[in-house]
Every structure is written in C-alpha cells, then in structure tokens.
Amino acid sequence: MKRVDRGSGSTSRTKSTLGPNRGSAHVSALPTTSHHASGTLQKRFGLSGASPPYQRHYGLASEAALDGGPKSRQPLLILASSYCLVRQSLLFMPSNNPVSNNPVLRRGPFSTVQPGEAAEPMTLNGVISRTFFFLVLVVASTAVTWMFLLDRPQALSGTILVGALGGLGCAFFTTFNPRSAAISGSIYCLFEGLAIGGITLYAEVKYPGVAFQAVCLTFAVLFALLGLYSFRIIRVSQTFQSVIVSATIGIALVYGLNLLLGMFHAPLGFISGSGPFGILFSLFVVGIAALNLILDFQFIEAGIANRAPKWAEWYAGFSLMVTLIWLYLEILRLLMKLARRR
Helix, strand or coil: CCCCCCCCEEEEEECCCCCCCHHHHHHCCCCCCCHHHHHHHHHCCCCCCCCCHHHHHHCCCHHHHHHCCCCCCCCCCHHHHHHHHHHHHHHHCEECCCCCCCCCCCCCHHCCCCCCCCHCCCHHHHHHHHHHHHHHHHHHHHHHHHHHHHHCCHHHHHHHHHHHHHHHHHHHHHHHHHHHHHHHHHHHHHHHHHHHHHHHHHHHHHHHHHHHHHHHHHHHHHHHHHHHCCCCCCCCHHHHHHHHHHHHHHHHHHHHHHHHHHCCCCCCCHHCCCHHHHHHHHHHHHHHHHHHHHHHHHHHHHHHHHHECCHHHHHHHHHHHHHHHHHHHHHHHHHHHHHHHH
C-alpha cells in the first residue's frame, strides 16, 4: 500500500499487516470462508509472513498458544475451559443441609432455601427467558469484543485473559451466592463475551469457517440432548450422575495440571496435540461436556417439581450457560485440531 506524508507531500511504499485497505477491513474481516477475506484477516493478525508480529505484540511463545499446540506457554483456551469444569463440578457437590428428599435439590443453591421463599416458585418459562437473556448478553459482548479486536490485534491476549479470569471469579461468586445470579450471572456473561470473542476471532483467522461450525454443532447438541431427555430416552440415575460428575472433576484436574506444567514450559502434549490421541481426548471431553447438559435439564426439572424459589430461575439459566460455553469451547478446540490435520 502507499503511505502519503501529508506534511511533505512525499509518497513511500511500506509493508503493512493490516491488509490492502484499512477502510474496508471491517467488512472483509468478518467470519467468512472466502480466500480473500481469510488472507486479509491473517495479514491483520500477523499470521502470514516470515516474522509474525503477533509474537511481538501478544507475547505468545508460538502460533499454538491459543489454538492449543504442544509448544504453548500460555494456553488461554484451556484456561477458559478449565474454570467452566470447576464451576460445573461445584454445582453437584453434596450439601450438609438437605431441604428435600430429592438428590438434586440437596445440592447446590437449593440447600440454602429459606422458609417462605417458595411462595412464588420457579417455572419453565422463567428459566427459558432467563437463559435467553444470558445468551443475548454473551452474544452482544462477543460481537463488541470481535469488532474491538479487529483494529487492535495486540490486545487479543490480554482481552481473553481478562475475560477468562473475570468469568472465573463471577462463576465462583455465583456458586456460593446463588441468590445474586441475576446480577453476577449477567456480569459473568459479559466477561465470557470477552474471552469467547477473542478466542473465536483467533480461531476464525487461523481456520476460516470453524467458528460458524462450532456454533452450529453446539446448538445441535443442545437440542438433540433436550429431545432425548424430554422423551426419556436418556434417564438420569444416581450412577449416571456420579459418573458424569467424576469425569468432569477428573478433566478439571487434568486441565489444572496442564496449566501448572505449562508454567514450567512442559505442558501435557496429548491435551493439545492434533494426533489421534489428541483427537480422541477432545472427543471424550466434548462428550462429557454434552452429558452435563442432561444434568442441567434434570436440575431444572427437579427445581420446578419441588417448587424452588423464583430466584432459582436465574441460577438455573446461569448453570445452563456455563455448560453451553464450555461445550462450545471444547467443540471449537476439536475443530481446530481437525483443521490442523488437513
């Protein structure tokens, strides 16, 4: 491109990583599978050329730092997934203050129900509307983050980290203060938009089309499992719940160990690798994340049947959003691994 020095009137030719036309970059950089738009995004984020500027701006060890490669020193995608696992595990931790004979309601927020709070009980329509509200917040925050990072690629790493850590803090706060889910859950969704927006943009830059595929697959899994649960094709037994919760906690521990080892530049290669074992590991994690949706459905159904208080609608919507976000991130990582093999 040509750069004109307005002070001297001279014209010089220089190399730019922002694409051929800065004014049209906003349009061409939106998610698309076209070769031209993909090339513009890759130039903008420095993913082409001999000396990628993203290594200087983002402080990442390699191209793999966000898509989960084995040389990653700062695996932000794993960080964004691990706190979802921890929060989801806490939801089903047993409580010493049971308020009913239902095994689901003896856990999580319903162990703190006060007398008289069930005068206005939670309803299915209430849970759906609260969940939709949270989903709108996540989508809006993701879209704003996407547009913000298009012109500020150097802020990608920091944006994802702030979103992941902020979401982690809000998730733990909401877990131990379930009545605040309407407010803290909303803040959680806004933080999540920061992390998801950055991760999704990076994934789309590297592998055009994977973001749309991940969104479609996430909602396809959600509605498929909802149908299977509604028609009682899948039933939740105590054994089923114990297996899923144990597997979820186990994955959280593996992710935590990987983060710890990553600080010493020795992460677990099988987690982020795109080889056969890495693909199988991601498939396993996606399966566990999906089956956590079944536990969420039972959680909601039991709350409605036992006339849980109205504030539980917000907590149930928050719980469902946590699982959906985790599932989306794991599907996105799996698609990125498959794309690296092509």
